[in-house]
Amino acid sequence: MDKFRRENIFPAIYAFLFLIPVSGNTEQTTIAVASNFNGAMTKLVEQFERQSPHRIRVSYGSSGKIYAQIQHGAPFDAFFSADQEKPIKLEQNQRIVPDSRFTYASGALVLWSTRLESVNQQSLLDGKFKKIALANPKLAPYGLAATQVLDQLKLRKQTLPKWVQGENIAQTYQYVYSGNAELGFVAWSQVIEQKHAVYWKIPETLYDPIHQDAVILMRAAKNPAAIDFINFLKSVEGRAIIESFGYRSSIQ
Amino acid sequence: MLSAADLDTIGLTLRLAFTVTLLLLIIGTPIAWWLARSNSWWKGPVSAIVALPLVLPPTVIGFYLLIAMSPDGVIGQITSFMGLGTLPFTFWGLVTGSIFYSLPFVVQPIQNSIEAMGNRPLEVAATLRAGPWDRFFTVVVPMAKSGFLTASILGFAHTVGEFGMVLMIGGNIPGETRLVSVQIYDYVETIDYESAHKLSAIMLLFSFTVLLVLYGSQRKQRQLLNL
Numbered sequence: 001m002d003k004f005r006r007e008n009i010f011p012a013i014y015a016f017l018f019l020i021p022v023s024g025n026t027e028q029t030t031i032a033v034a035s036n037f038n039g040a041m042t043k044l045v046e047q048f049e050r051q052s053p054h055r056i057r058v059s060y061g062s063s064g065k066i067y068a069q070i071q072h073g074a075p076f077d078a079f080f081s082a083d084q085e086k087p088i089k090l091e092q093n094q095r096i097v098p099d100s101r102f103t104y105a106s107g108a109l110v111l112w113s114t115r116l117e118s119v120n121q122q123s124l125l126d127g128k129f130k131k132i133a134l135a136n137p138k139l140a141p142y143g144l145a146a147t148q149v150l151d152q153l154k155l156r157k158q159t160l161p162k163w164v165q166g167e168n169i170a171q172t173y174q175y176v177y178s179g180n181a182e183l184g185f186v187a188w189s190q191v192i193e194q195k196h197a198v199y200w201k202i203p204e205t206l207y208d209p210i211h212q213d214a215v216i217l218m219r220a221a222k223n224p225a226a227i228d229f230i231n232f233l234k235s236v237e238g239r240a241i242i243e244s245f246g247y248r249s250s251i252q
Numbered sequence: 253m254l255s256a257a258d259l260d261t262i263g264l265t266l267r268l269a270f271t272v273t274l275l276l277l278i279i280g281t282p283i284a285w286w287l288a289r290s291n292s293w294w295k296g297p298v299s300a301i302v303a304l305p306l307v308l309p310p311t312v313i314g315f316y317l318l319i320a321m322s323p324d325g326v327i328g329q330i331t332s333f334m335g336l337g338t339l340p341f342t343f344w345g346l347v348t349g350s351i352f353y354s355l356p357f358v359v360q361p362i363q364n365s366i367e368a369m370g371n372r373p374l375e376v377a378a379t380l381r382a383g384p385w386d387r388f389f390t391v392v393v394p395m396a397k398s399g400f401l402t403a404s405i406l407g408f409a410h411t412v413g414e415f416g417m418v419l420m421i422g423g424n425i426p427g428e429t430r431l432v433s434v435q436i437y438d439y440v441e442t443i444d445y446e447s448a449h450k451l452s453a454i455m456l457l458f459s460f461t462v463l464l465v466l467y468g469s470q471r472k473q474r475q476l477l478n479l
Contacts, residue, residue: 064441089443115323131341136424139441164341164423167437171419174315179322180340 027225030057030075032066034082034212036169036187037105040245041080047241048232054225062168064139070095070217077220078230080104080212082168083141087213100216104233105247107210108188109145112199115182119200123183124155129162133175133184136165142172145207146185152206189246212247258451260427261435268343268431269411272350276358276407277400279351284362285392302360305353314420317349321421341423346431349421350411357406365399366392402466409462413455 033041038060045056059066059076067086070076081087087101113119116129123129135143143165150156164180166172169187176184191197214233220226232238239249254262287299305313320327321339327348328338339345373395377387393400415433422429424438432455439448 062441064443067443068440086443131423133423136438138438164425167419167424167441174318174420175340175423178318178340179324180318180338 026053028055029077029225031078032076033080034063077226080214084213087215096215103211104214105212110199129182131181133181135172141210148207192246265432272411273408280358284359288366310416314417354410358403361399361402365396
């Protein structure tokens, strides 16, 4: 079987690779996205790819890790952070396409329970709970917002011994979901799809807006796929998808 | 050099590791003994359960522990019934999780050294009228010393380094569940790389020293781990 000697294999592989169809104007872009936006982003990419020849690869992770990876040359064309701080830092370090930073979504905070009949402001004031879950305010904007709510209601001191902190809102969600914390501050986007979720949508007067910013990174300055996708997010259709997942979208 | 908060996390981590190692030696030794000497049908399933933490992602273990320890969960109902409340977000919750998580690192070395010993020394001791406890402490422990040493060091080091499971059931409470690994993670996430580097360097040095001591002593003993 001389035919299958090793030197014959490589031409065969090359021939096979060239059989994969490549249409002329298809570009690929790789974007890094904060984990909390996973559901909405999946839908956005799906819709975008339906109407565009371009292809999007998405890498999900924590904003802090993605930021560190970008600083060390990770091959991402755009970065959708869970906060504003990290995109602003990248902008200051001139690692992004000038003026590409924008707020793609704003989060809403809810107080959620799987153990109480109803949840409202009174549930906090009553203090009839052993544990209250929130995301670590140092790491997660939703956690910071939760502390602002407690400060506004003058409950920080009182509740502090009952705090349990998740590293992010996904973990905070698990603390409440498993029933280990009777109450928890989570994102509206996490409970919006549940049929019988018991939660209190916290008035926006009690916390600063939770803006999530995105940037196009320098390496993608001429990547039409990345630019088209960002424009899709800013379109009426893209914004409707973002809002349907429990975020506010007010892109100017 | 290090902040007070950092020193707290180091103290708590060491306290957890000592507690877990001690309890694991007490719990793990009978399991290892039984696994080494039994021919029962149960040997396979029990070995598999003991080895599970080696293959399951720590966050998965943590997630199931969180559910099991919740007020409605199996472990949670037992602890509530005993008047202990629920375990998540407490030091003893971390101890419980770590015992399961570090079990194979303690059981396997002890099991290997007992297996290597064979039956003969025990039979000889028995003919000399040594009772079971006497046989265990005067024959098994000295002969399987390197296995116990390896088990203690590995169990300790593994507990010090654990992270994913602790995140899931810990809740990051200072002085209660905020370990070194969690503190480092927080520093990285808040882009405070300098503090992260300091703590990581200490952990790296510690781990390296531990392993160096372990493998140095093993070279003498010539009894290698089969992990």
